[in-house]
Amino acid sequence: MVKSFFQNKVAVISVAVIVIIGLMAVFAPFLTPYDAQRQDLVARLKAPGAEHLLGTDELGRDVFARMLYGARVSLLIAVIPTALAVFLGTILGIASAYYGKVADLIIMWFADVTLAFPGMLLAMAIMYSFGGSFLSVIISIIIMEWGSIARIVRSVTMSITENEYIQAARTMGVRKIVIVIKHILPNLVPTLIVLFTLNIPSSILSESALSFLGIGIQPPEVSLGLMINQSKALIFQKPWLALAPSLMIMILVLAFNYLGDALRDILDPKTKY
Amino acid sequence: MVKGIDITIPRQGIVGIVGESGCGKSMTAKSINHILPSFAQITSGSMIWHDPSGQVCDLVTLKEKEIRKRCGTDIAMIFQEPMTSLNPMMRIGDQIKEVLRIHRLETNGEKAKARVIEMLDAVEIPEPAIRYKAYPHELSGGMRQRVMIAMAMIGNPKLLIADEPTTALDVTTQAQILKLIRRMCETYNMSALMITHNMGVVSNICDYVYVMYLGTIMEQAPTSELFGNPMHPYTRGLLSSIPGVYDNPEFLKTIPGNIPVDRKKFKGCEFCIRCSNDIKKCFFEQAPLYRISEDHYIRCHVRGGNDGDINNGASVTEKEE
Amino acid sequence: MSGFVRRCIGVILVLLGVMVLIFVILRIIPGNPAAVLLNDHVNKETIERLTASMNLDKPLPEQFFLYLAGVLKGDFGQSYYMKRPVLDLVLEAFPYTVKLTVFSALFAWIFGIGIGVISAVHHDRLPDYLFRGVSLLGVSVPVFMVALVLQYLFYFKFSLLPLVYDGSAVSMILPAIALGWNSAGSVARLTRSGLMEQFNEAYLDTARAKGLTARQAILTHGLKNAMVPVITMLALQLSGMLSGAVITESVFGIAGIGKLALSAVETRDMPLLQGTVLFSALIISVGNIISDLINRCLDPRLRV
Numbered sequence: 058m059v060k061s062f063f064q065n066k067v068a069v070i071s072v073a074v075i076v077i078i079g080l081m082a083v084f085a086p087f088l089t090p091y092d093a094q095r096q097d098l099v100a101r102l103k104a105p106g107a108e109h110l111l112g113t114d115e116l117g118r119d120v121f122a123r124m125l126y127g128a129r130v131s132l133l134i135a136v137i138p139t140a141l142a143v144f145l146g147t148i149l150g151i152a153s154a155y156y157g158k159v160a161d162l163i164i165m166w167f168a169d170v171t172l173a174f175p176g177m178l179l180a181m182a183i184m185y186s187f188g189g190s191f192l193s194v195i196i197s198i199i200i201m202e203w204g205s206i207a208r209i210v211r212s213v214t215m216s217i218t219e220n221e222y223i224q225a226a227r228t229m230g231v232r233k234i235v236i237v238i239k240h241i242l243p244n245l246v247p248t249l250i251v252l253f254t255l256n257i258p259s260s261i262l263s264e265s266a267l268s269f270l271g272i273g274i275q276p277p278e279v280s281l282g283l284m285i286n287q288s289k290a291l292i293f294q295k296p297w298l299a300l301a302p303s304l305m306i307m308i309l310v311l312a313f314n315y316l317g318d319a320l321r322d323i324l325d326p327k328t329k330y
Numbered sequence: 331m332v333k334g335i336d337i338t339i340p341r342q343g344i345v346g347i348v349g350e351s352g353c354g355k356s357m358t359a360k361s362i363n364h365i366l367p368s369f370a371q372i373t374s375g376s377m378i379w380h381d382p383s384g385q386v387c388d389l390v391t392l393k394e395k396e397i398r399k400r401c402g403t404d405i406a407m408i409f410q411e412p413m414t415s416l417n418p419m420m421r422i423g424d425q426i427k428e429v430l431r432i433h434r435l436e437t438n439g440e441k442a443k444a445r446v447i448e449m450l451d452a453v454e455i456p457e458p459a460i461r462y463k464a465y466p467h468e469l470s471g472g473m474r475q476r477v478m479i480a481m482a483m484i485g486n487p488k489l490l491i492a493d494e495p496t497t498a499l500d501v502t503t504q505a506q507i508l509k510l511i512r513r514m515c516e517t518y519n520m521s522a523l524m525i526t527h528n529m530g531v532v533s534n535i536c537d538y539v540y541v542m543y544l545g546t547i548m549e550q551a552p553t554s555e556l557f558g559n560p561m562h563p564y565t566r567g568l569l570s571s572i573p574g575v576y577d578n579p580e581f582l583k584t585i586p587g588n589i590p591v592d593r594k595k596f597k598g599c600e601f602c603i604r605c606s607n608d609i610k611k612c613f614f615e616q617a618p619l620y621r622i623s624e625d626h627y628i629r630c631h632v633r634g635g636n637d638g639d640i641n642n643g644a645s646v647t648e649k650e651e
Numbered sequence: 652m653s654g655f656v657r658r659c660i661g662v663i664l665v666l667l668g669v670m671v672l673i674f675v676i677l678r679i680i681p682g683n684p685a686a687v688l689l690n691d692h693v694n695k696e697t698i699e700r701l702t703a704s705m706n707l708d709k710p711l712p713e714q715f716f717l718y719l720a721g722v723l724k725g726d727f728g729q730s731y732y733m734k735r736p737v738l739d740l741v742l743e744a745f746p747y748t749v750k751l752t753v754f755s756a757l758f759a760w761i762f763g764i765g766i767g768v769i770s771a772v773h774h775d776r777l778p779d780y781l782f783r784g785v786s787l788l789g790v791s792v793p794v795f796m797v798a799l800v801l802q803y804l805f806y807f808k809f810s811l812l813p814l815v816y817d818g819s820a821v822s823m824i825l826p827a828i829a830l831g832w833n834s835a836g837s838v839a840r841l842t843r844s845g846l847m848e849q850f851n852e853a854y855l856d857t858a859r860a861k862g863l864t865a866r867q868a869i870l871t872h873g874l875k876n877a878m879v880p881v882i883t884m885l886a887l888q889l890s891g892m893l894s895g896a897v898i899t900e901s902v903f904g905i906a907g908i909g910k911l912a913l914s915a916v917e918t919r920d921m922p923l924l925q926g927t928v929l930f931s932a933l934i935i936s937v938g939n940i941i942s943d944l945i946n947r948c949l950d951p952r953l954r955v
Contacts, residue, residue, distance in 0.1 A: 170668035177894030402862035
């Protein structure tokens with residue numbers, strides 16, 4: 058499986074892209090002499106050049122530095138809530154599939170409820186209550202994503218429990234929790250890996266959309282979506298201000314989408330989604 | 331994959347190709363009307379079509395457009411799985427009517443519908459006017475195969491290719507479908523090529539039989555001759571492995587061995603590994619077709635004797651005379 | 652039909668859950684929204700009067716049932732900020748969102764299905780690689796980026812189309828493309844994979860044996876079967892499209908539901924936000940039922 062991963066060019070390239078951007082985000086302070094927050098009113102709205110790699114914004118802040126720090130936020134928002142949503146979705150999905158009809162009805166009803174909202178509008182309601190912040194963006198992404206993950210985990214779990222060896226284990230009196238841990242979870246792993254990878258791009262897009270609307274991450278924090286929001290007024294005169302963070306979002310999303318597709322081909326989980 | 335086949339289908343005759351799974355029967359059938367899967371190709375050979383009007387043409391060289399013109403009108407085909415062979419999303423009547431529409435046999439919608447219903451009646455589907463509107467999943471396997479036959483017959487073809495038409499059906503339905511095909515050939519003046527692995531089907535319906543093993547014809551003879559006087563060890567194996575009702579299932583006869591996997595470079599007789607005659611020559615040299623009697627041929631060094639080579643060319647010939 | 656009735660009951664239960672959830676989310680933070688609304692300048696009496704008129708002094712469960720009763724009668728409450736019934740505001744905004752969604756769906760479907768079909772027919776050859784790249788790009792680009800790039804190119808660079816929506820049909824072109832872009836990508840991907848799954852189906856052999864060319868067989872018989880999952884995606888896309896509409900409407904200045912919700916967040920107008928979110932969830936639920944019905948019509952196997 059590891060071998061077939063390295064034979065898959067798309068997978069290798071997308072991992073490389075993600076790792077490079079990740080390292081750039083982590084080691085941002087070493088890559089640029091500028092701080093994401095430091096204003097330099099003398100050097101306002103400079104075009105990309107040798108001194109400022111991607112130019113400066115209307116407050117004289119270095120766009121390249123801001124982009125690296127923004128990528129940090131985007132990657133954190135990509136990984137943390139997605140991981141939590143997959144975790145929550147897995148537990149509830151298995152419970153729904155394997156712990157009786159009542160649990161199934163309630164959990165799936167709740168999943169349907171959260172899926173009945175357009176994600177953006179539900180997130181806006183959360184922003185209204187909690188205010189625009191890191192935490193509220195994370196909460197809204199978890200609420201947006203857990204339902205569909207739970208649904209898929211449920212259906213895959215159901216097809217796993219159809220297997221005779223699991224039914225045999227049941228008849229021999231093995232406890233449900235043991236079956237879940239020893240038999241169901243290991244079989245779910247490929248599905249979970251693919252789900253995790255394919256949900257990351259939607260998390261990135263949700264965060265950037267909320268920040269773009271001005272209700273997500275708030276200044277003075279930096280985020281890619283927020284950078285575009287702040288440069289909206291100058292979009293025609295200084296397009297690079299918006300273009301740099303936009304391209305960064307696009308590359309990240311593309312890389313994770315390609316990786317997810319490739320992983321699905323390699324791991325070949327049982328159901329298609 | 332398939333080589334050295336020379337098949338002649340006489341007008342109104344029913345010819346069978348018999349052999350075990352994976353030996354290339356279906357490929358042969360699909361090559362006739364050019365519906366081979368994309369990985370398979372006809373590399374050489376010819377298929378000579380003798381039109382009733384006296385015209386002669388080679389089906390292999392026909393362009394896609396030209397062969398499609400003949401499909402449905404000259405050559406029709408029915409398949410093994412009547413469930414998957416029908417479009418699940420379309421009413422069966424419309425699927426049959428499509429043949430008339432494609433070939434402009436009947437442009438008037440009402441008249442076309444009437445013809446379809448007539449044909450459904452001809453293939454003994456009860457309440458044809460109601461069934462016209464049915465979807466494939468609403469019909470039983472036997473009914474679906476009747477629909478397939480109706481679809482094949484509506485263009486009034488001269489040749490019907492039936493690729494394992496009864497394999498997916500239960501035994502009583504099998505007999506009914508075979509009887510129907512036989513009757514259709516007689517009423518509509520049509521020839522048929524039956525592809526099957528079932529010796530019972532062959533004895534039931536075919537006039538002449540080709541026994542195929544791994545893409546090569548091993549023996550060919552009129553049905554009665556083949557069953558009465560099987561010559562090739564493979565044919566004998568096939569006939570003796572038909573289970574009788576009173577046979578003890580523990581001792582069902584089989585042909586030992588399985589189909590060899592790598593046979594690209596192999597020059598000998600395809601059957602030698604499983605053959606009871608352990609002769610060195612068979613491993614190095616493919617036998618030619620030997621003539622046993624007037625229309626009984628066999629490809630075997632041991633049994634064939636020295637009556638002379640009849641045909642060993644790599645050609646696929648379809649003749650209708 | 653009983654399956655359909657059960658489905659409708661399910662949807663009603665889900666909508667009830669939707670109401671509870673949105674009600675809880677909007678009131679999870681303690682504090683009197685009336686006080687927030689009126690700032691600190693007004694006297695206590697005014698706050699109390701407003702609080703009472705909005706039932707905010709009653710316990711939460713009672714508030715919920717009062718709200719539920721109101722909704723059932725078609726009363727979604729009064730907007731704090733605009734001082735008008737929420738339902739009126741939502742119904743005024745709704746046609747704009749419908750127009751936007753319909754046009755972008757049209758764009759997405761025409762382009763998505765077209766590209767998907769070309770990709771599948773030429774699978775693993777140059778046009779396929781090209782279009783697969785384009786469709787993956789389609790799903791990977793944020794909506795606002797598409798919107799800004801379109802504005803930059805078609806308004807600023809070439810002055811071909813208006814910058815924002817002004818009521819004319821021409822000014823709807825850019826918003827529709829911006830919103831439809833993502834869906835076009837996913838429709839294309841699904842069409843391609845759905846169509847390619849049909850390639851090995853036996854009924855295509857039958858169609859060719861009837862006299863259709865391979866291409867005709869795929870485009871008539873194959874496409875019919877491949878479209879079922881694509882249509883099923885309609886409902887899923889409706890949700891995504893309403894999400895995207897928030898952004899598109901804000902960029903292009905369209906006074907639709909999304910813009911209304913955004914302004915409700917910005918002006919801290921709780922009843923208005925509650926009403927718009929609830930209304931959009933209702934739309935999605937209705938959309939789910941409709942796509943279910945369409946599916947039943949399309950796929951005879953689903954009919955009971």
